[in-house]
Each structure stands twice: as structure tokens, then as C-alpha cells.
Amino acid sequence: MAKVSQPSAQADLPPAHGPGATPWPAQQPNTDVFSRQFVSGDLATRATLAALMAQMQVLGVGHADRANAELILAEALNNVNEHAYASQPGPVHLIVHIRQNGLACLVCDQGAPMPCGQAPDPPLPPMEPPDMIAEGGFGWHIIRCLSTDLHYLRSDGWNRLSFFVPFGRAD
Amino acid sequence: MEIVPYRHAEGLVIRVNTARIDAAVAIEFKEAVRQAASGPGNPVILDLSQVSFLDSSGLGAVVAVMKLLAPERALHLAGLTPSVAKVFRLTRMDTIFTIHDHAPGGTANPLKAAG
Numbered sequence: 001m002a003k004v005s006q007p008s009a010q011a012d013l014p015p016a017h018g019p020g021a022t023p024w025p026a027q028q029p030n031t032d033v034f035s036r037q038f039v040s041g042d043l044a045t046r047a048t049l050a051a052l053m054a055q056m057q058v059l060g061v062g063h064a065d066r067a068n069a070e071l072i073l074a075e076a077l078n079n080v081n082e083h084a085y086a087s088q089p090g091p092v093h094l095i096v097h098i099r100q101n102g103l104a105c106l107v108c109d110q111g112a113p114m115p116c117g118q119a120p121d122p123p124l125p126p127m128e129p130p131d132m133i134a135e136g137g138f139g140w141h142i143i144r145c146l147s148t149d150l151h152y153l154r155s156d157g158w159n160r161l162s163f164f165v166p167f168g169r170a171d
Numbered sequence: 172m173e174i175v176p177y178r179h180a181e182g183l184v185i186r187v188n189t190a191r192i193d194a195a196v197a198i199e200f201k202e203a204v205r206q207a208a209s210g211p212g213n214p215v216i217l218d219l220s221q222v223s224f225l226d227s228s229g230l231g232a233v234v235a236v237m238k239l240l241a242p243e244r245a246l247h248l249a250g251l252t253p254s255v256a257k258v259f260r261l262t263r264m265d266t267i268f269t270i271h272d273h274a275p276g277g278t279a280n281p282l283k284a285a286g
Binding site: 042043045046064067068070071074075078081082124127130131133134135136138139141142145146 | 191193194195224226227228230231232234235237238241242253254257258261262263266267
């Protein structure tokens with residue numbers, strides 16, 4: 001079995017700046033940062049989202065924007081659990097810059113790369129006939145619907161998925 | 172996970188007394204609802220008024236239950252909170268299900284006002 005590096009090991013973190021770093025918009029005033037490293041898994045995803053929701057609530061982010069953020073990040077982290085780490089759990093690092101106009105999110109993992117080196121952009125699964133309605137395949141659609149500026153990068157053994165979740169957007 | 176089925180003149184109502192239907196509980200939820208739906212009554216009306224969070228895993232479980240019941244029985248949904256309604260809307264699943272504002276005998280979801 002391949003050794004899983006510990007998520008707490010600072011040396012394993014993807015670079016925040018410099019070559020290979022996901023392009024971040026410059027740090028702005030009034031920005032709070034949520035950063036958490038954990039081992040992938042459904043319950044770890046729950047705990048991480050609960051902690052982020054609590055921090056957003058303290059900062060005064062409204063209910064609808066928190067719910068939006070929880071949904072899209074749940075989908076992104078579910079993908080890590082189900083696809084990147086399909087065979088065994090591994091380290092995940094979630095960084096969320098909480099800004100006044102939305103969330104700049106970065107999800108990092110050391111699991112399998114995304115297919116074709118790109119973040120999927122699938123059409124909605126078929127809706128008919130009734131017995132053929134899909135039970136899955138909605139996650140990326142939800143992520144794409146609720147985010148802007150989505151980028152995927154594979155470098156140094158890390159998947160880096162970044163996106164922005166705007167606040168106050170009607171759906 | 173507490174799943175409470177009860178008969179009503181309008182069908183078999185299954186009340187889901189949990190706040191989250193996510194990847195951690197989707198399989199458990201599907202099995203619990205399948206068992207609760209084993210009693211008579213048509214349509215089966217899933218009361219989701221206590222569910223504040225549902226992701227695509229939870230959505231898939233709801234769809235799976237619908238397909239298990241078909242074609243003899245229909246699965247309706249009731250009492251969707253704003254966050255849950257949004258998932259159905261984004262995925263166009265709101266066009267597949269009959270969705271009631273509230274379960275038979277219940278009142279409209281008070282959480283709706285918070286959306």
C-alpha cells in the first residue's frame with residue numbers, strides 16, 4: 001500500500017505563491033481566511049463545513065450565502081472523496097478567503113488527477129425515460145452553476161481546484 | 172436517522188427527521204426510506220421539512236427511492252426548505268417530482284421565510 005503523507009506536514013502543502021501556485025486575486029482588506037487540513041472522508045467533510053459555516057456566521061455572512069457556500073464546497077469535497085481518493089483516504093487542504101463580495105476557495109488534494117487534466121463540465125444527466133433518470137452526476141453541474149473563475153491545476157502531485165463563490169447572486 | 176411513516180388519506184407520508192442528507196448518510200437514508208415505504212399507500216409523500224441541507228448524494232438517494240417505487244407508486248416531495256429546493260431547481264429535478272408546499276395535514280415550512 002502506498003504511504004499516505006500526513007496532511008499536517010507543512011512541507012506537503014502546495015505553494016501559496018510562486019511557480020505552480022494557483023493564481024489568487026491579491027489579498028484584500030476585510031478578508032478573513034479559513035484554512036483546514038484533514039484526511040479525506042465524509043465525516044471530515046461534514047466537520048470542515050460546519051467549522052467554515054460557523055466562521056462565516058460570526059463574520060455576519062447571511063443565511064442564503066452560507067447555504068450556497070456549504071453546497072458547492074460539499075460537492076467539491078465529495079468529488080475529492082469519491083474520485084481523487086477513491087481507493088484510499090488522503091490529505092486534503094481547504095483554504096477559503098472570506099471576502100465582502102464572496103468566497104475565494106482553493107481545494108487541494110494528492111489523489112488521482114482529474115480526467116484529461118481538466119475540471120469536468122458535464123451536461124445534466126438524462127431526465128427520461130423515468131427508469132433512466134440518473135442518480136448521480138449532478139455535482140459538477142452544481143459547482144459550475146454556483147461558482148465563477150473556476151480553475152484546475154495539477155502540479156507537484158497536487159490537484160488544485162480554485163473557484164469564486166459570489167455572494168448575493170440570484171439563482 | 173429518524174424516519175417516521177404515517178398513513179394519510181392523501182397517501183403514505185414519510186417524515187424525515189434529520190437536518191442533513193449528505194454523502195455520509197445517503198445510503199442509510201435510501202434504505203430507511205425504502206423500508207418505511209414498504210407499507211401501503213400511494214403516492215408516497217416524502218416530508219423534507221426538517222431537512223436543511225441536501226447535496227447531490229442526497230439527491231441521488233431521493234431519485235433512487237423514486238425509481239424503486241416506480242411504476243406502481245409515485246414519490247412526491249413536500250416541505251422543501253430553501254436550500255433543498257435550490258438543489259432540485261439547479262438540477263432541474265423539480266421538473267421530475269411533484270412537489271407540495273407542505274405534507275398533508277402539515278403547515279407550510281416556516282424556514283421558507285428565512286430564505
